[in-house]
Amino acid sequence: MIRQNIVPVILAGGSGTRLWPLSRKSYPKQFVPLLGEETLFRQAVRRLSGEADGLHFERPVILTATDFRFIVMEQLGLEGIEPGGVLIEPAARNTAPAILAAALHLMASDPEAIMLVAPSDHVVPDAPAFQAAVAQGIEAVRNGDLVTFGIQPTHAETGYGYLELAAKPDADGTPVKLARFVEKPDAERAGAMLAAGNYMWNAGIFLFAVKDLIAAFERHAPSLVGPVRGAVEQAQTDLDFLRLAPGAWEEVEDISIDYAIMERASNLSVVPYGSGWSDLGGWDAVWRHSDADENGVALSGSANALDCRDTLLRSDSEGLTVVGLGLSNIVAIAMNDAVLIADKSRTQDVKDVVDLLKQKQVAQATHFPKDHRPWGWYESLLVGSRFQVKRITVLPGASLSLQSHFHRSEHWIVVEGTARVTVDQEVKILTENQSIYIPLGAVHRIENPGKIPMVFIEVQTGGYVGEDDIVRYEDKYARE
Structure with missing residues (x-):
């Protein structure tokens, strides 16, 4: 051949x-x-x-x-x-x-x-x-x-x-x-x-x-x-x-x-x-391709069902438990910033829900709670008028840009892995449960020199904590 x-x-x-x-x-x-x-x-x-x-x-x-x-x-x-x-x-x-x-x-x-x-x-x-x-x-x-x-x-x-x-x-x-x-x-x-x-x-x-x-x-x-x-x-x-x-x-x-x-x-x-295919064009299709029990109930994440039939229950948020009681032909999808509950026969109309949220300028219509970057990803855990708390994951060998901020200072606490941290002229290694303070205006960077993902908690404080308050000096990913 x-x-x-x-x-x-x-x-x-x-x-x-x-x-x-x-x-x-x-x-x-x-x-x-x-x-x-x-x-x-x-x-x-x-x-x-x-x-x-x-x-x-x-x-x-x-x-x-x-x-x-x-x-x-x-x-x-x-x-x-x-x-x-x-x-x-x-x-x-x-x-x-x-x-x-x-x-x-x-x-x-x-x-x-x-x-x-x-x-x-x-x-x-x-x-x-x-x-x-x-x-x-x-x-x-x-x-x-x-x-x-x-x-x-x-x-x-x-x-x-x-x-x-x-x-x-x-x-x-x-x-x-x-x-x-x-x-x-x-x-x-x-x-x-x-x-x-x-x-x-x-x-x-x-x-x-x-x-x-x-x-x-x-x-x-x-x-x-x-x-x-x-x-x-x-x-x-x-x-x-x-x-x-x-x-x-x-x-x-x-x-x-x-x-x-x-x-x-x-x-x-x-x-x-003819050997099986789906474009997963709706939650009803996800239900059909899930491992449902004898009552047609499919569970994912921290989800539980009691006396339910032909139902999909899914939790995609750590610490958020979904419980269905007496449901039939229902889809319930829970995330930490949005929940969908729908009759399974109407799941093709979810796009109309998104259109409605867009009209109301609801951020969840388009924005995912986890923001992906070339070095890994972050998610906001708590946001106030003068502070923000993030959980940030840096992939092995990756690094954030060398940068500074006009409006905020930061505290970094390493919770998993090892970090190499630059603050102005000082470079130091941080391991789990160690922390460092980044003063307003300091030129800083964090890197993951290890072979496993590194996770740290970032606490921002200041008059403005938006993502555009960044001045980049060096960036291996050629971002402006």
């Missing part, structure tokens, strides 16, 4: 709202451990790596937003995977421009490349079966087809678009020609398509020869090619990232790959896939 090289192109820039309050604009679901201890992003990059079924997955190309770039690198590092490129989109423009940018980026180094495009927020329980499905699509790609993957429906779902196949798929997963795309149906239409047997859910996963995809854009969406090519050719390297040029990107139309190319092209094939 000839080994086929595949370049995974992983889309990780989305910020869906249907899994609020756990998934928010500042920290979306692909980076959150929704099912078990691992994030969907980590599962995706691991699924698309190594060797399988005559395939060799090369280093992945990641498309993401600037706010998520260090989260991407952190989670890639946890998997021991070095990317083939991390492309930063200046603004969200949907899937067509992102995929075209990846294709043009790959074309420059390998015109014969084959790319597998996959969202980073899907659940695919059987990785070998999915890899085998990818192998099924190779011959169709070699014959010039654009390949998409159809999911065998398990129920009459109204939240997905569908693919109508030209014939019913056989049991061996052979690609079938695509007849047409079908928009999200109502319940009656979804039931009819399920019974027909030649309709599949549209997963938004694609297999393309780079040159054929670019040719399809030139034929069916030529207005996208110029500005996207300009954004790629004028891109600037920033540390480990490639920032697409914002000027050219502003001219790019906001459009999906389905509308731009797939619904217009005629050389389309579908690889049927």
Whole structure:
């Protein structure tokens, strides 16, 4: 068997709202451990790596937003995977421009490349079966087809678009020609398509020869090619990232790959896939993929249930206990700054809740309580008119910038690990239960020289404790 090289192109820039309050604009679901201890992003990059079924997955190309770039690198590092490129989109423009940018980026180094495009927020329980499905699509790609993957429906779902196949798929997963795309149906239409047997859910996963995809854009969406090519050719390297040029990107139309190319092209094939899949598009989907008990009750974190049925209870906050009593068909998600309680049949409408909170300018609509930074993360524990208390985690080998403040002084108390602290000309090592005072205006930095995460409590006092009261002198992450 000839080994086929595949370049995974992983889309990780989305910020869906249907899994609020756990998934928010500042920290979306692909980076959150929704099912078990691992994030969907980590599962995706691991699924698309190594060797399988005559395939060799090369280093992945990641498309993401600037706010998520260090989260991407952190989670890639946890998997021991070095990317083939991390492309930063200046603004969200949907899937067509992102995929075209990846294709043009790959074309420059390998015109014969084959790319597998996959969202980073899907659940695919059987990785070998999915890899085998990818192998099924190779011959169709070699014959010039654009390949998409159809999911065998398990129920009459109204939240997905569908693919109508030209014939019913056989049991061996052979690609079938695509007849047409079908928009999200109502319940009656979804039931009819399920019974027909030649309709599949549209997963938004694609297999393309780079040159054929670019040719399809030139034929069916030529207005996208110029500005996207300009954004790629004028891109600037920033540390480990490639920032697409914002000027050219502003001219790019906001459009999906389905509308731009797939619904217009005629050389389309579908690889049927029936070994389990979900885009976790709502809390009802999370419930379906959770380990529920015999009463259909799924618990996560510090959650308890008594006399409940078909219910999801979840606590994602340390020290916050959730108890359900006599509930049926309910979702309850608790975090330290927001709680969602909903009928499970209404979870697709959670986006309307987020819209309402945005209108009321509620910070929890978009802002996650844990702020991620290139060196780790922090969370505010208590905020007053002239003080703030934070818990700060610094990753091994990482450091905060050398900085000073105009309006506040700080106390640092190390509670886990070892810290190297600079205050003006003095450098000292602090271990657990040791502390130091940072006077107003002092030039300071904290580093983690150890091999485990270092955690410290920061108490800020002063007339202003906002995040913008920072003067940076040195920063290994090249922030201003």
